[in-house]
Amino acid sequence: MNDLNIIYTANQNVWEIDLSKILTYTLVIYNLTDETINDLDIEINIPNETEYICNSLKLNGCCYEPYSISKMYISKILPHENIIITLDVKIKDYEYPSSVNSFVNINYLKNQYCKSISYDEGTWDSPRAYVEVNCESPIKSNTKSELLCIPVTFKELYIRHEIDKSVVQVGEILEYKYIIRNNSNLSINEVLLENLSNSQIEFIRDSLYINGINISNNNFRKGIYIGFIEAKKTVLVTFKAVVRKIKSLNAVSTKGVLSFFYQGEYTYGRLPNKMESNEVVLDLCPNxxxxxxxxxxxxxxxxxxxxxxxxxxxxxxxxxxxxxxxxxxxxxxxxxxxxxxxxxxxxxxxxxxxxxxxxxxxxxxxxxxxxxxxxxxxxxxxxxxxxxxxxxxxxxxxxxxxxxxxxxxxxxxxxxx
Structure with a gap:
């Protein structure tokens, strides 16, 4: 029978970095015996990709800051008592791992009781006797938690918009460029790029290239369909268009709007995620x-x-x-x-x-x-x-x-x- 029961959990089944930069671990230690367990050396193995957040450790709800988070010392746990330890960690840098793994190792002392019986021959005037001797000795023991593996997801997209000119006039051909970089560790799908302008733009047929491949017969009115972008991949979108009508007295401005779903998202009946690029402003060049x-x-x-x-x-x-x-x-x-x-x-x-x-x-x-x-x-x-x-x-x-x-x-x- 085990002396201690260890329950080691985290506040997130999947650590979504874009929603929360902090992961909270909770450790519950139960004394299952009828004896006091002494001198608990608790070692919490924090993932290498993370670091402990100072002053976040709590013992039974109270702040507790040990000399080292990996070498905590608890003097004793009474019979059938439990203690609760919580702590927060964060990612060390922006090179996010695919998962973080952690476990707990506990060394402790438990008293062991011994009973022995000896026989005394006695003397001519004393009867024979049985002597019972009881003794107590501490025994070193160890127990470990199961490995706690938390998948890590992070969502980071980058979209940059450029135009080959800074001054424009009606009837001029412009070359548009969009750089889309999926820095996430999740792929995105159903990717659609819309080019928005405050002026009337006529797209030139068969001028669309995605990563150097010509895409013909694209319906620009519904946007530019890109489809699937793998994690850690970059897509370059270029096309040409003619400025047909100026709707502003000051300048022509354009920007891109990216619509997409992350891998694993339920797409039926769900609105896509949206992200806007930077806005490019072109000065008007009057004739x-x-x-x-x-x-x-x-x-x-x-x-x-x-x-x-x-x-x-x-x-x-x-x-x-x-x-x-x-x-x-x-x-x-x-x-x-x-x-x-x-x-x-x-x-x-x-x-x-x-x-x-x-x-x-x-x-x-x-x-x-x-x-x-x-x-x-x-x-x-x-x-x-x-x-x-x-x-x-x-x-x-x-x-x-x-x-x-x-x-x-x-x-x-x-x-x-």
Whole structure:
């Protein structure tokens, strides 16, 4: 019959590193005998891939920090008593193992009782006698736990997006690159890559390559199907596309979204895991750019008090009201006539003192600054040219109590469709 019963467990059947970087071991030692067991030397074999987290050891719920975690000493365990030991470990580095193994070895002393009987011949005047002698001697014993093996899984994906240019214009061909690295020790399947852009992109047929292999007849509208990526493997995805329409006045941006399932995940009725790449931003390269200085004097409403000080000036919209393309007879090229306006508002305050009464109120004046500009463009430009107006600068100053002077610089960028 065993003197001690050892139950050695961990708080996770599978150690998922991405969810928890800490593994907690629990050791329960039962004294199954009717005798006190003394001088327990407990050796917890911590996996080589892990390290003990200082101050995490607890004995029966109380903090207990031994000289060495592998050489714990417990003076005694009373009959039919148990002790509980818990401790935390973490992975030493990022080279995660496939599993961690641990066991417990205990050396202890148990008293052994001996009984002997001797026969005394006696003397002529004493009878014969039997003498019973009892003695107690400690015996060294040892017991071990079963090997505790915890599988380790870690999920780490890397996706990097690159484009071969930093400046783009409509009609230009771009080469897209995605680097997908599965650093996990689990494979991923049903991998689908979606390319998202704030502009209209037309993919070039048969330009898709996955790890250098041409993939033809791919339906880009549903994404790029990659399928299966083994653990510790890298996939390179490249393709080409044409920028057909710009939807932003500032820049073209793209990024990738990866959908996938980890090995062993139940896929039926389950939403896939999602991961986004970095965002690549391309500056717009207008075919033609021109700046125009516009100004206007605005007057306040007569019923409003005099203008004392400008608080702020806002432009919240710039509109192109008319366009007209004219051919030039004296030279090659065309002239684009543009009309537009800047809409906004000016805030100012007005102070007045009447019979020791001081009034300080803020007022708003709406403004509209019209402008016209003619731009010389190449012969191949047409009426469908894309016009990107923007306000580079606007300022306001007080002329007198009734008038405000507004000055602005307007940028006109033209992109040929």
């Amino acid at each position: 033609i750019s021109k700046s125009l200085n516009v100004f206007k004097v605005i007057e306040k409403v007569p019923s409003i008090r005099k203008i004392d000080q400008i608080i702020d000036v806002f432009n919240y919209d710039i509109n192109i009201t008319s366009t007209k393309m004219l051919s030039q007879s004296y030279s090659s090229g065309k002239t684009l006539l543009l009309s537009g306006c800047i809409n906004g508002r000016v805030t100012y305050n007005s102070e007045i003192n009447i019979n020791d009464y001081h009034e300080d109120k803020m007022y708003v004046i709406e403004y509209n600054i019209p402008f016209k500009i003619d731009i010389l463009v190449p012969e191949d430009f047409n009426e469908e040219v894309q016009i990107l107006p923007s306000v580079q600068f606007i300022d306001a100053s007080v002329i007198d109590d009734e008038k405000i002077y507004l000055n602005s610089i307007v940028n006109i960028d033209l992109i040929k469709n």
